[in-house]
Amino acid sequence: MAERPTLYTCARSRGFRATWAAEEAGVDIDLRMLPFPPRFLAPEYLELNPLGTVPLLIEGDVRMTESCAIAHYLATKDGYTDLAIAAGEADYAAYCDFTYHADATITFPQTVYMRFVLFEKDKGLQEAGEAYAKWFWKRLVKLEQRLESREFLCADRFTVADICCGYALVLAESVGLDEGVPENLKAYRERLRARDGFRRAWEREAAGPAAI
Structure with missing residues (x-):
């Protein structure tokens, strides 16, 4: 069985877009919460994300740090859902x-x-x-x-x-x-x-x- 995507974020940060997208898409994620700002309060996080920013999504070889891209990825990674709009579709x-x-x-x-x-x-x-x-x-x-x-x-x-x-x-x-x-x-x-x-x-x- 494939491992769940792991999402590192801070509460109410831009990473909320990813948490919200996962809930809407029904994607089971391993949610890990960090103190804000993590680069100062959780310096060991820099080993995972040298930028020290949130969110960070890890799934196998996939590593993503842009909240809007992660939201789109979660809505489409197992096939397009109604949360995303595909090429050729109106809008x-x-x-x-x-x-x-x-x-x-x-x-x-x-x-x-x-x-x-x-x-x-x-x-x-x-x-x-x-x-x-x-x-x-x-x-x-x-x-x-x-x-x-x-x-x-x-x-x-x-x-x-x-x-x-x-x-x-x-x-x-x-x-x-x-x-x-x-x-x-x-x-x-x-x-x-x-x-x-x-x-x-x-x-x-x-x-x-x-x-x-």
């Missing part, structure tokens, strides 16, 4: 675009804001961090317009694109960035939170075993 291009958009355009300014406003206040760069908050809010326009007349981002169904973009909206609320989130995106976020897969993943991370 395939939109699925690829929004899945990459999640980290490249939306989560990036959030991480800069968090670094300088929440984690490294002593560096005196809070003004720069606040500027990235405004950047984040402006970059939500693409999601806002896309969801004006639809429930989910692609193909009229819930997909990995929703997991990847939806996580950024969940993160926004938890780190003090909700002020500039449009109302239709807040409603979208609540629809995602109501999913059984989301709730199972949230609870599983809270109760997950320590990795190290």
